[in-house]
Amino acid sequence: MTAVRWLAALPFLGILVGTAFVNQVEPLVFGMPFVLAWIVGWVVIGAAAMAIIYALDPARVLAEGEADGERQ
Amino acid sequence: MNAALVIIGLATLGALALGLAARRGVRMTLEQWTVGGRGFGGLLVFLLTAGEIYTTFTFLGGSGWAYGRGAPTYYILAYGSLAYVISYWLLPPIWRYAKRERLLSQPHFFSRKYDSPWLGVLVAAVGVVALVPYLVLQFQGLGIIVSVASYGAISPTLAIWIGAATVTIYVMISGMHGVAWNAAVKDALILAVVIFLGTYLPLHYYGGFSEMFRAIDAAKPGFLAFKPTGQSVLWFQSTVLLTALGFFMWPHAFSAILTSKREQSFRRNAALLPLYQLILLFAFFCGFAAIMQVPGLTGAQADQALLRLSIQSFDPWFVGVIGAAGVMTALVPGSIILISAATLLANDVLRPLQPELSDSAVGLTARALVPLIALLAVYFTLNNPPTLVQLLLMGYAFVTQLFPALLCSLLPRNPMTKSGAAAGIIVGVVVVAFVTETKIGFADMLPFLPARVGDINVGFAALILNAVAALLVSLATRPAPAAAASPSS
Numbered sequence: 181m182t183a184v185r186w187l188a189a190l191p192f193l194g195i196l197v198g199t200a201f202v203n204q205v206e207p208l209v210f211g212m213p214f215v216l217a218w219i220v221g222w223v224v225i226g227a228a229a230m231a232i233i234y235a236l237d238p239a240r241v242l243a244e245g246e247a248d249g250e251r252q
Numbered sequence: 253m254n255a256a257l258v259i260i261g262l263a264t265l266g267a268l269a270l271g272l273a274a275r276r277g278v279r280m281t282l283e284q285w286t287v288g289g290r291g292f293g294g295l296l297v298f299l300l301t302a303g304e305i306y307t308t309f310t311f312l313g314g315s316g317w318a319y320g321r322g323a324p325t326y327y328i329l330a331y332g333s334l335a336y337v338i339s340y341w342l343l344p345p346i347w348r349y350a351k352r353e354r355l356l357s358q359p360h361f362f363s364r365k366y367d368s369p370w371l372g373v374l375v376a377a378v379g380v381v382a383l384v385p386y387l388v389l390q391f392q393g394l395g396i397i398v399s400v401a402s403y404g405a406i407s408p409t410l411a412i413w414i415g416a417a418t419v420t421i422y423v424m425i426s427g428m429h430g431v432a433w434n435a436a437v438k439d440a441l442i443l444a445v446v447i448f449l450g451t452y453l454p455l456h457y458y459g460g461f462s463e464m465f466r467a468i469d470a471a472k473p474g475f476l477a478f479k480p481t482g483q484s485v486l487w488f489q490s491t492v493l494l495t496a497l498g499f500f501m502w503p504h505a506f507s508a509i510l511t512s513k514r515e516q517s518f519r520r521n522a523a524l525l526p527l528y529q530l531i532l533l534f535a536f537f538c539g540f541a542a543i544m545q546v547p548g549l550t551g552a553q554a555d556q557a558l559l560r561l562s563i564q565s566f567d568p569w570f571v572g573v574i575g576a577a578g579v580m581t582a583l584v585p586g587s588i589i590l591i592s593a594a595t596l597l598a599n600d601v602l603r604p605l606q607p608e609l610s611d612s613a614v615g616l617t618a619r620a621l622v623p624l625i626a627l628l629a630v631y632f633t634l635n636n637p638p639t640l641v642q643l644l645l646m647g648y649a650f651v652t653q654l655f656p657a658l659l660c661s662l663l664p665r666n667p668m669t670k671s672g673a674a675a676g677i678i679v680g681v682v683v684v685a686f687v688t689e690t691k692i693g694f695a696d697m698l699p700f701l702p703a704r705v706g707d708i709n710v711g712f713a714a715l716i717l718n719a720v721a722a723l724l725v726s727l728a729t730r731p732a733p734a735a736a737a738s739p740s741s
Contacts, residue, residue, distance in 0.1 A: 195330045200485045205476045211461025213476040223333040230523040
């Protein structure tokens, strides 16, 4: 699990660091300027990373148990 | 009276009716009014935390920036995505603490964590100062939407008054409950409209997305990538980081967190919201499509790009549907902001000063403050403010100054003292206010500051000074034993 958490760093690297190296219009990707498509790509990768982290997170199971056990 | 106006009018009445109906069966205590009794399920929390994404800011401001500035608008897509990654770890501990301590607001959180009511008052003041431009933004967007979509039949001024009155009424009566269902309607409507427009307009006018971007690139070389100076890559990086950190520092975002019934909602939403946010791309496409079709909108007029192109392309009834979606994107966030600002003033400024006040007195005060705050925002809106995105960035620069103190308060051993937290926030806010003020004078003479460092977002520079000040003051005010134990470090 601890190792999987590092996936969350990917969108930060891609968007905050990577954008500096791809600041160009051509080639168009899916009809979009390259730098825009780059950012879109990292948004999708970021969402996938969070889905994986969520699926493997022990805190999720814990919280679910808590919610079932606790009646307000 | 045209078809567009009828549809916009019906949508406004519908929002009012839905807002008022939401009150049924709820005893309106302050906790119910401001955080919906902490009883909202995953879907409503999703819509409320996503409310930030689909406001007039993204609908008009995002397309307006695509039209007027080009590449800088890409930042809007990037920051939310990073903010949601952070939210996975940031929101559950905030929610747990707030639930255990029965907190109603963000300043409440700070004053409890740092054991200092005055820090709470300071945080509330920062929150209100940042919320006002955000509310002005919603009202300004509302004025643009209604006046343009009604083909000029209703003036922006009248539209702003009607919109402000509608929000004030249902917020005073139903509070957060009134917002929740309108948020659902708003999102459904805006998604359908934006996806349709963002696909139809490029295909209709250019024959495809590639064709559209090639045409823009040929007509305005460099427009679709970041500039070497001014709004450069450096500006993009600092702005994205600043706004990603500030995303959940908004007092109303805090309220949205507190409405949740369980913490697990935040973790699941962290994976879903970035994808939901991608639909913003279609708003950009509308703005880009407008460049060659409705040229000549300059300055703040750029915010009208999407609507002007729509009028040129569609029948009045469909312009009415677009206008109705637009009205909802202003009313829903506008009402959340009003609830937050009123709660801040009543619960976090007034209550510490008058501790003997009962809960119901504070609740009544909060509701009584709603029309006053709305009036203040109307006043600023009518007095010629800057473009939508500029307003939002200013608010962001203010609220993000709360981030260092919040983050430290969640650590197992908080390295920051209450004096340190206060010093950091004050330094950050003063720097932002000072630079914003002097830059307004500059911008009149020089549209772009020449210095490379000038590209860095003001709020980001202030954030660094904020952290340094907080650290130094914390070291100075740290209890003596810790310092005596390790004199060398």
